[in-house]
Amino acid sequence: MGKNKEVIRLERESVIPVLKPKLIMTLANLIEHSSDRAEFLKLCKRIEYTIRAWYLLQFEDLMQLYSLFDPVHGAQKLEQQNLSSDEIDVLEQNFLSYLFQYVIFRRGTGIDRTSDFFFIEKVDMLIGRFWSYLLRLTRLEKILCRRPSSRSMEDRKKNDEIPTDAEQDLDVERVRLENMELSASNLLGKVTIQEPTFDRIIVVYRRASTKSKPERGIYVKHFKNIPMADMEIVLPEKKNPGLTPMDWVKFIVSAIVGLVAVVGSIEMPKADFWVIFAVLSTVIGYCAKTYFTFQQNMATYQNLITQSMYDKQLDSGRGTLLHLCDDVIQQEVKEVIISFFILMEQGKATLEDLDLRCEELIKEEFGEHCNFEVDDAVQKLEKLGIVSRVSHVERAILLCQMNILCHVSQRGVYKVQLGRSCHFLPFLQLSDLWSWV
Numbered sequence: 001m002g003k004n005k006e007v008i009r010l011e012r013e014s015v016i017p018v019l020k021p022k023l024i025m026t027l028a029n030l031i032e033h034s035s036d037r038a039e040f041l042k043l044c045k046r047i048e049y050t051i052r053a054w055y056l057l058q059f060e061d062l063m064q065l066y067s068l069f070d071p072v073h074g075a076q077k078l079e080q081q082n083l084s085s086d087e088i089d090v091l092e093q094n095f096l097s098y099l100f101q102y103v104i105f106r107r108g109t110g111i112d113r114t115s116d117f118f119f120i121e122k123v124d125m126l127i128g129r130f131w132s133y134l135l136r137l138t139r140l141e142k143i144l145c146r147r148p149s150s151r152s153m154e155d156r157k158k159n160d161e162i163p164t165d166a167e168q169d170l171d172v173e174r175v176r177l178e179n180m181e182l183s184a185s186n187l188l189g190k191v192t193i194q195e196p197t198f199d200r201i202i203v204v205y206r207r208a209s210t211k212s213k214p215e216r217g218i219y220v221k222h223f224k225n226i227p228m229a230d231m232e233i234v235l236p237e238k239k240n241p242g243l244t245p246m247d248w249v250k251f252i253v254s255a256i257v258g259l260v261a262v263v264g265s266i267e268m269p270k271a272d273f274w275v276i277f278a279v280l281s282t283v284i285g286y287c288a289k290t291y292f293t294f295q296q297n298m299a300t301y302q303n304l305i306t307q308s309m310y311d312k313q314l315d316s317g318r319g320t321l322l323h324l325c326d327d328v329i330q331q332e333v334k335e336v337i338i339s340f341f342i343l344m345e346q347g348k349a350t351l352e353d354l355d356l357r358c359e360e361l362i363k364e365e366f367g368e369h370c371n372f373e374v375d376d377a378v379q380k381l382e383k384l385g386i387v388s389r390v391s392h393v394e395r396a397i398l399l400c401q402m403n404i405l406c407h408v409s410q411r412g413v414y415k416v417q418l419g420r421s422c423h424f425l426p427f428l429q430l431s432d433l434w435s436w437v
Contacts, residue, residue: 006174008196008228010109012371016334017360020048021107023334027341028363043340050384050405055332058098059325065095066093071217078216088216095218096204100322103202110199111172112227115192118177120246122187128243147335157407172227195227201233202320222320223312233305233312234318250290258283332380338362339377343387 004350018025029141030295031037068074068081078088105218113347134140175194180186223234232238263280315323342357343349349357355374381387 007175008172008178010172010196012170012369014369014371014373015331016338016372017368018334018362018366020330020334023366024337027337030365037382040341040344042133044337045077045245046334047336047340047384048329051243051328051332051336051380055329058413061323062095062102062325065091065098066218066220066318069095069216069218070317072217074409075152089295092216095361097322099220102324109170109172109226110197112195112197113192115190117190118193120159121177125244126182126187127181127249132244147420176229189197195229197225197227200224200314201231201234202306202324203236205236207236219316221316222314222323223310224314230308233308238305245292247290250406251287254283254286256289277284333374335373336380336384337374339374340381340386343381348390351375354378 017324024041028037028040028044066074068077068088070077083091091354113296173194174196175192178192179194203219204220205219206217207215207219219236221234226234258279261283262271262276314320338358338361339354342361346357351374355372356378358372358374359370362370362372378387382389
């Protein structure tokens with residue numbers, strides 16, 4: 001009665017799992033000449049300042065849009081704007097477009113393992129399997145259990161198809177009691193259950209609206225270290241667990257024993273009312289005890305959920321958006337720096353070769369794996385004027401020329417922000433901006 005293995009395929013992530021200071025210093029130490037090393041460090045700072053400037057106005061738009069849908073004060077601001085329903089819908093779609101552009105849905109995966117005897121859980125599992133066997137044997141499963149639609153089965157088959165680059169993905173086996181092989185060692189000894197975990201999860205939702213009072217507030221919450229089996233705890237509406245198979249067995253056995261005792265007492269020549277009353281009281285009391293024990297377990301379960309949510313929630317609302325904005329900038333900066341370093345060392349490369357070399361560099365120097373976003377990195381290098389495209393081959397420009405081009409690029413970015421202080425560019429004076437314009 002063993003179950004087939006349940007394997008989850010996790011795609012490689014595009015996030016570079018290396019801290020930016022460590023990345024920059026490691027790459028700088030690989031440069032032979034000290035003068036080039038100093039120019040490289042200076043360039044890395046200017047790249048970050050420029051990319052921050054690119055995203056600054058977009059992030060401001062994102063924050064202004066969120067202020068209209070903030071669950072706390074957003075409704076008041078929408079009333080002050082006197083916007084129609086269609087206009088609010090447009091603003092809402094704009095906010096979601098900005099948000100989903102910056103959200104990296106799954107950032108970091110791991111494996112959660114727990115070892116224990118799980119005696120009660122094993123008993124529940126055995127009862128559940130026996131009940132499923134009875135349903136299949138009596139053919140009641142087709143009546144009581146709703147079969148999945150053919151469309152959902154087709155979608156599942158499509159999702160199960162292995163892509164061409166499947167060898168680059170990570171296969172993680174879900175080891176649960178439900179698919180555990182029945183044996184004496186598994187039932188009586190310690191077992192280890194295993195679940196994939198998601199290091200970061202961002203949940204975006206809105207509460208249900210009523211006809212009299214439509215709900216416009218958008219909730220954004222950020223969680224950490226969520227096992228796949230516990231994904232439900234991050235959702236706003238959680239399904240409370242029902243009676244366990246063991247509880248149902250207690251109820252059914254108590255009812256049968258009580259019914260047999262009552263019928264046997266009634267069939268006696270001289271049925272004693274007090275005997276029947278005592279039997280019924282005992283059965284009802286035992287059932288009530290089982291029910292109230294279940295209610296107590298439910299209260300404990302709710303407390304555990306609340307504590308787990310408190311421990312695993314990182315931030316919400318505006319704090320989550322600010323965290324996202326900074327993460328996007330860090331990711332973009334690391335992509336540009338790594339791709340430029342490869343081009344600087346190699347001289348020229350195709351997109352495919354550059355992608356491969358960047359991933360190899362991350363693996364060799366930092367021992368990490370990622371699916372490098374080479375297209376995005378090269379696009380920003382071209383926008384900065386650091387590389388040029390010649391017959392679909394990227395070529396790095398000399399370091400001294402690069403810093404000049406990056407300096408000019410920074411001025412072009414800040415030309416539209418003359419009324420603001422240049423806190424992102426400490427080496428660039430405001431007078432320089434005015435003189436350049």
